[in-house]
Amino acid sequence: MLKIRGLRASVGGKEILKGVDMAVNAGEVHAIMGPNGSGKSTLAHVLAGREGYVVTGGEVVYEGKNLLELAPELRAREGVFLAFQYPVEIPGVSNTYFLKASLNEIRKHRGLEELDAVDFLSLVRQKLKIVDIDQDLLNRPVNAGFSGGEKKRNEIFQMAVLEPRLAILDETDSGLDIDALRTIAGGVNKLRSSDKAIMVVTHYQRLLHYIVPDFVHVLLDGRIVKSGGKELALELEEKGYDWVQEEVGAQSR
Amino acid sequence: MAEIAERTGSFLEGFDAFLRSAASRSPERLQAMRRSAIDRLASTGFPSKRDEEWKYTNISPVLERVFAPVITSQGNGVARRDVDRFTFGAVAWHTLVFIDGHFSRELSTLHPLHDGVIIGSLAETIDRQFEAIEPYLARVTPHDTDAFTALNTAFLRDGGFVFVPDAVAIESPVHLLYVATGGTGAHMVHPRNLIVARENSAVTVVESFVRISDGVCFTNPVTEIVMGPHASVEHYKLQDESPDAYHVGSIHSRQGRDSVYTSICVSLGAALSRHNIVSTLDGKGAECTLNGLFTATGTRHVDVHTTIDHLQPNCSSREVYKGILDGRSHGVFNGKIIVRPDAQKSDARQTNKNLLLDGRARINTKPQLEIFANDVKCTHGATVGRLEAESLFYMRSRGIGEQTARAILTKAFASEIVDFIKPDPIRAHLDSVLHEQIEHMGEAMIPGGA
Ligand SMILES: Nc1ncnc2c1ncn2[C@@H]1O[C@H](COP(=O)(O)OP(=O)(O)O)[C@@H](O)[C@H]1O
Ligand SMILES: [Mg+2]
Numbered sequence: 001m002l003k004i005r006g007l008r009a010s011v012g013g014k015e016i017l018k019g020v021d022m023a024v025n026a027g028e029v030h031a032i033m034g035p036n037g038s039g040k041s042t043l044a045h046v047l048a049g050r051e052g053y054v055v056t057g058g059e060v061v062y063e064g065k066n067l068l069e070l071a072p073e074l075r076a077r078e079g080v081f082l083a084f085q086y087p088v089e090i091p092g093v094s095n096t097y098f099l100k101a102s103l104n105e106i107r108k109h110r111g112l113e114e115l116d117a118v119d120f121l122s123l124v125r126q127k128l129k130i131v132d133i134d135q136d137l138l139n140r141p142v143n144a145g146f147s148g149g150e151k152k153r154n155e156i157f158q159m160a161v162l163e164p165r166l167a168i169l170d171e172t173d174s175g176l177d178i179d180a181l182r183t184i185a186g187g188v189n190k191l192r193s194s195d196k197a198i199m200v201v202t203h204y205q206r207l208l209h210y211i212v213p214d215f216v217h218v219l220l221d222g223r224i225v226k227s228g229g230k231e232l233a234l235e236l237e238e239k240g241y242d243w244v245q246e247e248v249g250a251q252s253r
Numbered sequence: 254m255a256e257i258a259e260r261t262g263s264f265l266e267g268f269d270a271f272l273r274s275a276a277s278r279s280p281e282r283l284q285a286m287r288r289s290a291i292d293r294l295a296s297t298g299f300p301s302k303r304d305e306e307w308k309y310t311n312i313s314p315v316l317e318r319v320f321a322p323v324i325t326s327q328g329n330g331v332a333r334r335d336v337d338r339f340t341f342g343a344v345a346w347h348t349l350v351f352i353d354g355h356f357s358r359e360l361s362t363l364h365p366l367h368d369g370v371i372i373g374s375l376a377e378t379i380d381r382q383f384e385a386i387e388p389y390l391a392r393v394t395p396h397d398t399d400a401f402t403a404l405n406t407a408f409l410r411d412g413g414f415v416f417v418p419d420a421v422a423i424e425s426p427v428h429l430l431y432v433a434t435g436g437t438g439a440h441m442v443h444p445r446n447l448i449v450a451r452e453n454s455a456v457t458v459v460e461s462f463v464r465i466s467d468g469v470c471f472t473n474p475v476t477e478i479v480m481g482p483h484a485s486v487e488h489y490k491l492q493d494e495s496p497d498a499y500h501v502g503s504i505h506s507r508q509g510r511d512s513v514y515t516s517i518c519v520s521l522g523a524a525l526s527r528h529n530i531v532s533t534l535d536g537k538g539a540e541c542t543l544n545g546l547f548t549a550t551g552t553r554h555v556d557v558h559t560t561i562d563h564l565q566p567n568c569s570s571r572e573v574y575k576g577i578l579d580g581r582s583h584g585v586f587n588g589k590i591i592v593r594p595d596a597q598k599s600d601a602r603q604t605n606k607n608l609l610l611d612g613r614a615r616i617n618t619k620p621q622l623e624i625f626a627n628d629v630k631c632t633h634g635a636t637v638g639r640l641e642a643e644s645l646f647y648m649r650s651r652g653i654g655e656q657t658a659r660a661i662l663t664k665a666f667a668s669e670i671v672d673f674i675k676p677d678p679i680r681a682h683l684d685s686v687l688h689e690q691i692e693h694m695g696e697a698m699i700p701g702g703a
Contacts, residue, residue, distance in 0.1 A: 048646075073655065081650075082650050084647065090647070093665045097661075102651035105651075105657075158651065
């Protein structure tokens with residue numbers, strides 16, 4: 001589904017990604033772990049097409065297409081979804097209006113009929129249960145004045161409604177208490193399926209107790225330096241990132 | 254002298270003919286008022302950019318043209334269906350229709366009124382009962398207020414007259430609908446509205462300036478609002494004139510004790526528009542709210558000058574103006590707040606927020622505080638910004654196209670003002686007009702600096 005080869009990218013003239021390689025197949029869950037500042041969000045933003053992130057080398061092929069050539073909205077319509085580490089507040093635009101506009105753009109792109117207000121509402125009601133989000137939040141402006149936890153729930157709620165093929169969750173666990181974490185993880189698990197893939201970006205393994213990954217990658221200083229199965233996350237929890245750093249250092253010496 | 258002549262344009266020429274045509278029907282006091290207004294204009298001329306109040310607005314395009322006064326109304330063959338789309342579908346409202354500045358009884362909708370209430374054409378009231386008007390006319394806005402008010406007073410003839418006696422609340426809004434036909438060549442109209450809300454009365458008045466077809470015209474309206482103690486007036490002005498039109502207008506209100514005045518001015522059209530809004534708090538405990546929205550695209554120019562004059566103690570004023578500027582348009586906002594020595598415990602708040610959609614668009618915004626009392630609360634703030642890159646990306650990352658995302662964010666910016674509008678029909682109308690306008694904004698965009 002997704003092939004990243006030798007991806008290099010810089011922000012503000014500074015090289016952050018220094019050659020990232022990874023492959024994600026449909027049905028898989030990949031965890032990307034690494035200490036703060038290692039480039040995890042940068043990778044997520046590059047995949048989503050954020051302006052200001054300049055790709056200086058490598059390629060990303062998504063469903064056989066050159067992903068880096070597509071405008072952000074086209075990537076979204078093709079099924080790429082980024083749950084933001086810091087969801088953006090948009091005063092004056094209601095959550096429902098925003099989500100309906102998004103969904104209909106995506107449906108149009110897929111050759112499906114646009115949903116009218118009634119059908120949209122019944123879909124929303126069904127999806128609300130997945131993340132246990134307060135219905136009142138729907139009529140409020142997008143993320144405006146939401147608590148940290150509400151913002152994260154809202155991201156996963158959007159994901160539930162938009163049904164992406166490739167979902168990238170950037171630190172969706174940060175700032176959540178354990179109950180919220182469980183609910184959100186439960187929501188994500190319900191969206192797992194054989195034709196969808198999920199990339200879970202985190203620097204704690206906590207979330208991975210609930211969303212159990214098939215693969216774990218360690219991103220250090222803009223490179224994936226180690227990959228393994230779900231047990232790698234546990235090893236990282238025990239030994240910390242310094243351990244990987246030393247191991248990698250030893251190898252390259 | 255040569256300079257003054259230059260700065261009176263061609264306006265003096267049509268005056269004598271106008272005065273003669275109006276003579277048979279006009280009381281001598283009114284004729285004298287017109288004469289002294291034109292004299293004042295002839296002696297001082299129009300302001301230039303050297304004038305502090307007109308520093309950023311060049312009115313030469315208005316002075317260089319010749320605009321013919323529309324002395325009698327031919328109705329221009331306008332039918333009811335031509336004006337229906339401007340009445341917001343509000344059939345229960347009292348709607349006074351003016352075609353090129355002249356009242357049309359056939360096109361208007363007048364419902365039965367409470368005893369003592371007058372809702373009608375100023376010209377008709379001048380002819381039939383001038384004594385009802387005389388105590389109020391040109392009192393809030395004397396003709397020597399400024400050149401454009403002098404011009405309006407010189408050509409004063411028609412407009413809306415609303416009189417609400419003590420303790421009467423008029424339930425349905427009064428709509429003064431000014432329709433430019435665009436078919437009469439370059440012409441000028443000088444609507445004069447007079448709204449009198451006596452003690453404990455309440456009324457909503459809507460003024461709208463629209464066109465049936467595009468054309469060059471100069472609209473120079475003056476609205477005077479006189480409010481007694483405990484009166485409540487909600488006033489809306491909607492300017493959506495032809496892209497070739499010039500609009501220079503004023504709204505002056507004077508409030509009595511504990512009265513509440515709300516003004517919302519929305520300026521969407523015209524090549525050049527200037528709104529002077531002057532609100533005088535002349536009774537203890539009076540409250541006024543001046544809110545508004547202006548938009549401009551292309552090379553258009555829009556200027557809003559407001560003055561809130563706190564004369565008496567314990568008054569409060571609230572003001573929020575927003576500007577949306579696209580293309581190479583130019584906006585001006587000047588918000589003056591005066592707190593006079595007696596006006597202790599005044600509470601004034603002012604905000605002006607502007608959105609520039611194109612790197613070439615400009616705004617000059619300035620708060621102007623003149624505070625002569627010591628126990629007052631007065632806050633103000635102005636911002637100039639662009640659409641947030643973060644918000645745009647967030648929307649695009651959900652599949653919404655860039656142009657649509659821009660339009661949604663721009664509408665959201667405007668919605669704070671639109672949401673202030675209480676009557677549903679106006680809000681719905683404005684929503685759709687704005688939607689249409691905003692959809693086309695930023696199409697030939699040049700990105701701004703950082
Ligand atoms: N807009 C930016 N301008 C300059 N440097 C940035 C910007 N965004 C991120 N960085 C830098 O890029 C590096 C990686 O950041 P990020 O991808 O957010 O890391 P992570 O998500 O792994 O914590 C950090 O050193 C950070 O300071
Ligand atoms: Mg991050």
